[in-house]
Amino acid sequence: MRYYLLLFFTVTFVFSSFSQTEERLSQLPFDAIRDSINKYKFSERSKAIDAAEAYILRGKREKDKTEEWLGMESIALIYVRFRMYKEANEHAEKTLEFAKNNNLPKLEMRSLSLLGDLQQAVTTVDKQLFYYNKLLQLAEAHNDEAYRETALNKIAAVQDLSGNTGKAIDTYKKSLVHYQNKPLDSNFNQIEKNSSIVSIYNSLAISHLKLKQLDSAKLYSAYIKKFKEKELDTCYAVYRDTINAEIAYEEKRFKDARQNYEKAYAVCPSEYDLMQLNKAYALGKIEVGAKNYHEAIRILQKGLDDYRVTAVEEGFMQDYYEKLAEAYKYTGNFERASYYFEKYLSTQAEFNKLKEDARESFIKKERATFKKDFDALVSEKEENQSNLNYLLLGGSIIILGLLFLLLKFYRNKKADELKFETLLAKIEAAQSPGGIIDTKDEELEEKNISEVPEETKQQILEGLKKLEEKEYFLRQDCNSYNVARKIGTNTSYLSKVINNHYGKNFNTYINDLRINYAITRLKNDAIFRSYSIQSIAEEVGYKSADSFTKYFKKDTGLNPSF
Known part of the structure; x- marks a missing residue:
């Protein structure tokens, strides 16, 4: 789950509450209708949608195509919020058609961005890239720098997700140069510039972490730290703590990782249930790494039970299920471990369909490896037979091998030290x-x-x-x-x-x-x-x-x- 589920389903929502009939509510000003829907943004879908319909009705009455489009978009976003992605996609397609027919290029680009985000849940990565590339073409045709960079960064995120992290890094770097050189004006102030740069630093750090390039990730983390919280939009300061947490996790500094993640989720708290699921995964995997398996199970199981993953989202849950399987395995609960490992394998296959055809041989290999570990643990628990002699023999062989390598290492080290002393002498001279x-x-x-x-x-x-x-x-x-x-x-x-x-x-x-x-x-x-x-x-x-x-x-x- 790492970065994927949050990346493709965290979007901006505009909700309102509905306490009157659609016709009566549509008589209110636009601001009043928007304000009235907020009461139901996390609870009652039908009332939120009724209010959005009232917003559309007022837009039609005033012949304001932009406001009418905003009402249509609100319906799509309400369905996203309630994780009804197929319905959200249908309404997002309507916003795209409406924007095209009424010559609203800015809103057309916004529709393409939303549709691209939705495709990973409803169709394929190919369709997702289709919409992002359409967004890029339209942004370039209208010389819209903001949406051009949005499209490039979304394409880079898909490249990263699909395994082409090196290419994603190149794209992020180009975008970084763009924002570093972009002049300030009435539509782009210093805080927005700083926030854009920090966001790209974060993407670069995450990509380098995926490639196990800790030094480079630390470099971008250091760049983020140079910005003070007051120099950024409110929630962008979160990047500092999340990247520090991921670096600490990779270095097995689990206490630091835990503290940084707790700080991150305190800086920008959210009622959005997906954020709570991501928090559970982040803290749960840390406890697994620290071998606090019972605590890991408590955190991960509660996050899963509270969220209730839909069938569409299963393809993004492979890392979550893998950590749960690992935690249960090491507490001796082999039944639950087997259950979640099978879910891990099936969701991994679903996720692979987003990138390429599922490779059955790879899944079989992982299943065989897990079964081997599983059988070994069961056997150890049931029979508790000692393998001390084999361990001693193996240990002796390893020690001899290490001694040989150590001798070779010290010889090479001595030669390098002589060369180093010679180099120091040349520097001094x-x-x-x-x-x-x-x-x-x-x-x-x-x-x-x-x-x-x-x-x-x-x-x-x-x-x-x-x-x-x-x-x-x-x-x-x-x-x-x-x-x-x-x-x-x-x-x-x-x-x-x-x-x-x-x-x-x-x-x-x-x-x-x-x-x-x-x-x-x-x-x-x-x-x-x-x-x-x-x-x-x-x-x-x-x-x-x-x-x-x-x-x-x-x-x-x-x-x-x-």
């Missing part, structure tokens, strides 16, 4: 960072500079010095063409001057600058040392961690992780 690593190429491309005027040579060397001071070499677009253009020369002259003056090719020259920068910063900056290798690589201008590691090891004899 260097008069400047540029003197730590100074590679010379044996074969140079264009060493003869007789045709380069002396004035041009000096211009190039001075230009290179200025670019070094500006740390232009840290940019990924730093190549011979762009450097030559910035200095005001051509690539041939640039190459010849670098070859002659530095005794190295252009690429070696840039790599030396980057590696020297990395070495110096790693030595002096504790925060920089906490970055992942990928993050460090990107900071110093490389597109991949592999390229950075290759040049770093070539120049120092050490892996950057050491």
Whole structure:
């Protein structure tokens, strides 16, 4: 259940109460009708829908197409609130048709967004992407930046859900750049900008957590922490605590995870029953991780009993059922464990239909693995036979293997320590960072500079010095063409001057600058040392961690992780 159920069924609701007949209620102003429905927003569907019908009637009477559409949307959202997704979808389709027929592009985009959210419950991921792509096309046609970014982020969420998390991260990053560069105006204030950025940081952190990239998740969590609560819309501060909770959970710091989730749900409390179900899952899985299995069962079972999952929602419950099965298994209640594990398998199959055809072989494999563990626990409980001799034998083999690996590790560590001491000595001896690593190429491309005027040579060397001071070499677009253009020369002259003056090719020259920068910063900056290798690589201008590691090891004899 992790992020999926909340993601696709948490929408904004506008409800009112109904205490008069539809005709009489429609005589009230729009604001009064909206206010009158709120009493029933969580309780009586029929009265809420009657009030929405009255809203539509008033819109027709005043020939106000926008208000009429809002009344139609209210009916769709009421059905979503009561988890009647098929009926909600039918009414959402009516809002789309109405918006098209009456040339209301803004409301048409809003309809497409709602329909896209609903498809995961009523049809397929393909249909969901169809509506999101339609939203994107319409937003681009009308130059609507807000809905364009909404569409891109919804598409990224589906990519993430479908397993293409890397592509989702790329989309989130593009959206992040958009909001960071978007100017403020009367329709987009500082708080809205901050909230949009924090929301994307949250999506990026979650995606990196799914990929088990904790360092990157922590980086985005740190970015979120920089924003104060008063600088954000009310509930956006929740992201700080939920991401901290998920990171703590992944690191098995269950007490911290529990405290952060409790803070998150206290910051922005909600009567919405889906929020309570997600809270139960978050706190329940923490108790499972902490091996407090009885407490986990209490929390998870109560959340499930209170919510009463519908058949449509079963496909999103696989993680929830898996945690319940695990908790029951370790309390010795094998009957309940088996029941929830079978539900986990069946709901997993339903969820997989959203992404691809169910793979029966995968399900069989998981069932066999669980049965093996299940039988072992039953056998242990019934027979309580000791396997001490086997454990001792296995333990001896493991210890011997570990000793061998330990010996090998210490040999390698000793060699790396010698290389490290040598590198430290070079750093201390260097008069400047540029003197730590100074590679010379044996074969140079264009060493003869007789045709380069002396004035041009000096211009190039001075230009290179200025670019070094500006740390232009840290940019990924730093190549011979762009450097030559910035200095005001051509690539041939640039190459010849670098070859002659530095005794190295252009690429070696840039790599030396980057590696020297990395070495110096790693030595002096504790925060920089906490970055992942990928993050460090990107900071110093490389597109991949592999390229950075290759040049770093070539120049120092050490892996950057050491």
